[in-house]
Amino acid sequence: MEQLSFFEQTWQSADLPPELLEYHPGFFNPAESAALLNTFIDTIPWVQEDIQMYGKIIKTPRLTAWYGDPNKEYIFSGAKHHPILWTDELLMIKEKIEPVSGTRFNSVLLNYYRDANDSVAWHSDDEYELGVNPVIASVSFGQVRRFDIRHKQEHNRKYAIYLENGSLLIMKGDLQHNWVHQIPKSTKPLKERVNLTFRVIN
Numbered sequence: 659m660e661q662l663s664f665f666e667q668t669w670q671s672a673d674l675p676p677e678l679l680e681y682h683p684g685f686f687n688p689a690e691s692a693a694l695l696n697t698f699i700d701t702i703p704w705v706q707e708d709i710q711m712y713g714k715i716i717k718t719p720r721l722t723a724w725y726g727d728p729n730k731e732y733i734f735s736g737a738k739h740h741p742i743l744w745t746d747e748l749l750m751i752k753e754k755i756e757p758v759s760g761t762r763f764n765s766v767l768l769n770y771y772r773d774a775n776d777s778v779a780w781h782s783d784d785e786y787e788l789g790v791n792p793v794i795a796s797v798s799f800g801q802v803r804r805f806d807i808r809h810k811q812e813h814n815r816k817y818a819i820y821l822e823n824g825s826l827l828i829m830k831g832d833l834q835h836n837w838v839h840q841i842p843k844s845t846k847p848l849k850e851r852v853n854l855t856f857r858v859i860n
Contacts, residue, residue: 678829798825808839
C-alpha cells in the first residue's frame with residue numbers, strides 16, 4: 659500500500675522541537691559519504707524480511723541488516739534478529755556520533771532504500787528492548803528522502819525533515835512513545851540511499 663504525502667513539497671519544517679529532534683546536516687562530508695554509501699551497498703549482506711500486514715505476509719519494501727555487540731538480539735517486524743559483528747566502517751561512524759548523541763550505542767539497524775518504491779510505514783521504535791525514552795541516532799548516505807513525524811493523538815502536530823546525504827538526526831525524549839514516523843514512497847525517480855539507526859539494546 660502506497661503511503662501518501664500530506665506535506666507540501668518544501669524543505670525542513672520550521673521549529674523542530676529540540677527536546678525530540680536534533681538535525682545535523684553535512685555531519686559527514688560528500689567524499690566520505692559517497693565512499694561509505696558504495697561500501698555498504700556492495701558489502702553488507704542485505705536481506706528482505708517478511709512481515710505481516712493486514713493479515714497477509716508481504717516483503718518489506720526495503721532491504722535490512724542488523725549489526726552490533728554479541729548477544730544484542732532485537733525483535734522487529736515480528737522476528738528475532740541476531741547481530742552481525744561490527745565492521746570497521748560502522749565502528750568509525752559509531753565513534754564519531756557518540757559524543758554528539760551523548761550515548762554509547764551497542765547496535766545498529768541498516769536500511770537500504772533502492773529507489774522511490776522503497777519506504778517504511780508509520781511506526782515507533784518503542785520495543786521493550788530499547789527502554790524508556792531511547793536515544794536513536796540516524797545517519798543517512800545517498801539520496802535525500804523525506805522523514806515525516808506525526809503525533810499519535812494530535813495528528814495536526816507534524817513535521818517533515820529532508821534527510822540529506824551525510825546527515826545525522828538524533829531522536830530522543832518521548833518521541834518513540836508519543837509520535838510515529840515514516841519514510842514515504844515517492845512518485846519521482848529516486849536514487850539509492852542507505853540509512854543507519856544506532857540504538858542501545860538493554
